[in-house]
Amino acid sequence: MSSKQNANPTIITPPPTSLPSSSPPSISPTYLSYLTSPPPPPPPLLPPDPFTPSEIFQIITTINDPEHPLTLSQLNVINLSSIIECTPSKVVIRFTPTIPHCSMATLIGLTLLTKLTRSLPSHVKILVSVVPETHVNWKAIGKQLKDKERVGAAMENEHLRRVVEDCIAGSN
Numbered sequence: 305m306s307s308k309q310n311a312n313p314t315i316i317t318p319p320p321t322s323l324p325s326s327s328p329p330s331i332s333p334t335y336l337s338y339l340t341s342p343p344p345p346p347p348p349l350l351p352p353d354p355f356t357p358s359e360i361f362q363i364i365t366t367i368n369d370p371e372h373p374l375t376l377s378q379l380n381v382i383n384l385s386s387i388i389e390c391t392p393s394k395v396v397i398r399f400t401p402t403i404p405h406c407s408m409a410t411l412i413g414l415t416l417l418t419k420l421t422r423s424l425p426s427h428v429k430i431l432v433s434v435v436p437e438t439h440v441n442w443k444a445i446g447k448q449l450k451d452k453e454r455v456g457a458a459m460e461n462e463h464l465r466r467v468v469e470d471c472i473a474g475s476n
Contacts, residue, residue: 308371310402318365318377355424357387360395363423367415368471370408381412386435395420396431400438409439413449414458415471422472 361384365377376382382399389396397416401409417432424430433446448454458464 309405309407310371313372313374313379313402315374315378316380318375318383354392355390355395355428357384357390360387360390360397360420364397364416364419367419368473370411370415370467370471376412376416382416393427394429394431395424396433398433398435400435404438404440406439409434409441410445410448411464411467411471413445414455414464415468417449417455418459418468419472 361377361382364382365375367376367382368374369376369379369381372379376399379402380400381402382397386397386399387395388398397420399412399416401412406412413432413434417430420430420432432449434442436442439445459468
Protein backbone atom coordinates (compact mmCIF):
# COMPACT_ATOMS: atom_id res chain seq x y z
CA MET A 305 0.00 0.00 0.00
CA SER A 306 1.86 3.07 -1.20
CA SER A 307 -0.33 5.80 0.29
CA LYS A 308 -2.86 5.71 3.06
CA GLN A 309 -6.36 7.06 2.47
CA ASN A 310 -6.74 7.99 6.11
CA ALA A 311 -3.28 9.18 7.12
CA ASN A 312 -4.34 10.30 10.58
CA PRO A 313 -6.96 7.88 11.98
CA THR A 314 -8.57 8.34 15.37
CA ILE A 315 -7.08 5.81 17.79
CA ILE A 316 -8.95 4.60 20.86
CA THR A 317 -7.92 2.33 23.67
CA PRO A 318 -10.42 -0.55 23.95
CA PRO A 319 -11.67 -1.58 27.40
CA PRO A 320 -9.85 -4.52 29.01
CA THR A 321 -11.14 -7.81 27.71
CA SER A 322 -9.44 -10.23 30.04
CA LEU A 323 -11.58 -12.37 32.25
CA PRO A 324 -10.89 -12.53 36.01
CA SER A 325 -8.71 -15.47 36.89
CA SER A 326 -9.72 -17.98 39.51
CA SER A 327 -7.47 -20.13 41.64
CA PRO A 328 -7.76 -23.93 41.43
CA PRO A 329 -9.90 -25.58 44.13
CA SER A 330 -8.08 -27.03 47.12
CA ILE A 331 -8.34 -30.79 47.50
CA SER A 332 -10.54 -31.67 50.44
CA PRO A 333 -11.71 -35.09 51.71
CA THR A 334 -15.16 -34.40 50.23
CA TYR A 335 -13.61 -33.66 46.86
CA LEU A 336 -11.52 -36.84 47.04
CA SER A 337 -14.62 -38.92 47.81
CA TYR A 338 -16.29 -37.32 44.79
CA LEU A 339 -13.38 -38.46 42.63
CA THR A 340 -13.65 -42.07 43.82
CA SER A 341 -17.47 -42.38 43.70
CA PRO A 342 -19.24 -43.61 40.54
CA PRO A 343 -20.11 -40.85 38.08
CA PRO A 344 -23.64 -39.47 38.10
CA PRO A 345 -25.87 -40.15 35.10
CA PRO A 346 -25.31 -37.74 32.20
CA PRO A 347 -27.51 -34.65 32.17
CA PRO A 348 -30.23 -34.39 29.56
CA LEU A 349 -29.13 -32.90 26.26
CA LEU A 350 -29.65 -29.17 26.25
CA PRO A 351 -29.27 -26.69 23.44
CA PRO A 352 -25.81 -25.10 23.34
CA ASP A 353 -25.29 -21.94 25.31
CA PRO A 354 -25.56 -18.77 23.25
CA PHE A 355 -22.44 -16.76 22.72
CA THR A 356 -22.22 -13.47 24.54
CA PRO A 357 -21.27 -10.28 22.72
CA SER A 358 -18.23 -10.11 24.97
CA GLU A 359 -17.06 -13.57 23.86
CA ILE A 360 -17.48 -12.65 20.20
CA PHE A 361 -15.67 -9.35 20.76
CA GLN A 362 -12.80 -11.27 22.41
CA ILE A 363 -12.40 -13.24 19.16
CA ILE A 364 -12.26 -10.21 16.84
CA THR A 365 -10.84 -7.42 19.01
CA THR A 366 -7.20 -8.01 18.10
CA ILE A 367 -7.58 -8.34 14.32
CA ASN A 368 -5.14 -5.95 12.66
CA ASP A 369 -6.22 -3.27 10.22
CA PRO A 370 -4.91 -3.96 6.69
CA GLU A 371 -3.72 -0.37 6.23
CA HIS A 372 -2.52 0.77 9.66
CA PRO A 373 -0.39 -0.96 12.32
CA LEU A 374 -3.35 -0.91 14.70
CA THR A 375 -6.20 -3.26 15.56
CA LEU A 376 -9.73 -2.81 14.29
CA SER A 377 -10.87 -2.09 17.85
CA GLN A 378 -8.18 0.60 18.33
CA LEU A 379 -9.51 2.31 15.19
CA ASN A 380 -13.10 1.89 16.44
CA VAL A 381 -13.98 -0.10 13.32
CA ILE A 382 -15.42 -2.65 15.74
CA ASN A 383 -16.53 -2.37 19.34
CA LEU A 384 -18.83 -4.27 21.66
CA SER A 385 -21.91 -2.65 20.12
CA SER A 386 -20.79 -4.00 16.70
CA ILE A 387 -22.11 -7.40 17.78
CA ILE A 388 -25.77 -7.08 16.81
CA GLU A 389 -26.94 -10.65 17.49
CA CYS A 390 -25.51 -13.68 19.30
CA THR A 391 -27.44 -16.93 19.46
CA PRO A 392 -26.30 -20.57 19.46
CA SER A 393 -26.91 -20.64 15.70
CA LYS A 394 -26.25 -17.09 14.49
CA VAL A 395 -23.79 -14.22 14.98
CA VAL A 396 -24.36 -10.85 13.31
CA ILE A 397 -21.67 -8.15 13.23
CA ARG A 398 -21.70 -4.67 11.72
CA PHE A 399 -18.46 -2.73 11.43
CA THR A 400 -17.80 0.95 10.77
CA PRO A 401 -15.06 1.85 8.25
CA THR A 402 -12.79 4.72 9.31
CA ILE A 403 -13.85 6.85 6.32
CA PRO A 404 -16.87 6.69 3.96
CA HIS A 405 -14.68 5.90 0.91
CA CYS A 406 -12.47 3.29 2.63
CA SER A 407 -11.09 0.98 -0.05
CA MET A 408 -10.31 -1.62 2.62
CA ALA A 409 -13.90 -2.09 3.82
CA THR A 410 -14.55 -5.30 1.89
CA LEU A 411 -11.19 -6.69 2.99
CA ILE A 412 -11.97 -5.83 6.63
CA GLY A 413 -15.32 -7.62 6.33
CA LEU A 414 -13.63 -10.64 4.75
CA THR A 415 -11.09 -10.72 7.58
CA LEU A 416 -13.82 -10.57 10.26
CA LEU A 417 -15.78 -13.30 8.49
CA THR A 418 -12.69 -15.52 8.15
CA LYS A 419 -11.67 -15.12 11.80
CA LEU A 420 -15.17 -15.90 13.07
CA THR A 421 -15.60 -18.85 10.71
CA ARG A 422 -12.38 -20.36 12.05
CA SER A 423 -13.25 -19.65 15.69
CA LEU A 424 -16.92 -20.65 15.95
CA PRO A 425 -18.60 -24.05 15.46
CA SER A 426 -19.47 -24.82 11.84
CA HIS A 427 -23.25 -24.78 12.47
CA VAL A 428 -23.18 -21.09 13.44
CA LYS A 429 -24.33 -18.75 10.67
CA ILE A 430 -22.10 -15.67 10.55
CA LEU A 431 -23.26 -12.42 8.96
CA VAL A 432 -20.83 -9.52 8.61
CA SER A 433 -21.84 -6.19 7.10
CA VAL A 434 -21.08 -2.47 7.18
CA VAL A 435 -23.13 -0.21 9.45
CA PRO A 436 -25.71 1.36 7.10
CA GLU A 437 -24.75 4.75 5.65
CA THR A 438 -21.16 4.64 7.02
CA HIS A 439 -19.65 3.74 3.64
CA VAL A 440 -20.62 4.90 0.16
CA ASN A 441 -20.94 1.26 -0.99
CA TRP A 442 -22.28 -0.30 2.21
CA LYS A 443 -25.05 -2.23 0.43
CA ALA A 444 -22.70 -3.70 -2.21
CA ILE A 445 -20.15 -4.70 0.43
CA GLY A 446 -22.86 -6.44 2.47
CA LYS A 447 -24.04 -8.28 -0.61
CA GLN A 448 -20.48 -9.45 -1.39
CA LEU A 449 -19.90 -10.66 2.17
CA LYS A 450 -23.16 -12.68 2.13
CA ASP A 451 -22.24 -14.42 -1.14
CA LYS A 452 -20.36 -17.63 -0.22
CA GLU A 453 -19.09 -18.10 -3.77
CA ARG A 454 -17.59 -14.60 -3.89
CA VAL A 455 -16.03 -15.05 -0.45
CA GLY A 456 -14.59 -18.42 -1.53
CA ALA A 457 -13.21 -16.93 -4.75
CA ALA A 458 -11.64 -14.04 -2.82
CA MET A 459 -9.90 -16.47 -0.45
CA GLU A 460 -8.52 -18.39 -3.45
CA ASN A 461 -6.71 -15.21 -4.51
CA GLU A 462 -3.21 -15.64 -3.06
CA HIS A 463 -2.63 -11.92 -2.44
CA LEU A 464 -5.99 -11.40 -0.68
CA ARG A 465 -5.53 -14.57 1.36
CA ARG A 466 -2.07 -13.40 2.47
CA VAL A 467 -3.44 -9.98 3.54
CA VAL A 468 -6.30 -11.62 5.48
CA GLU A 469 -3.83 -14.03 7.14
CA ASP A 470 -1.57 -11.12 8.11
CA CYS A 471 -4.50 -9.25 9.67
CA ILE A 472 -5.59 -12.33 11.61
CA ALA A 473 -2.05 -13.34 12.63
CA GLY A 474 -1.88 -10.69 15.34
CA SER A 475 -5.14 -11.89 16.85
CA ASN A 476 -4.07 -15.45 17.72
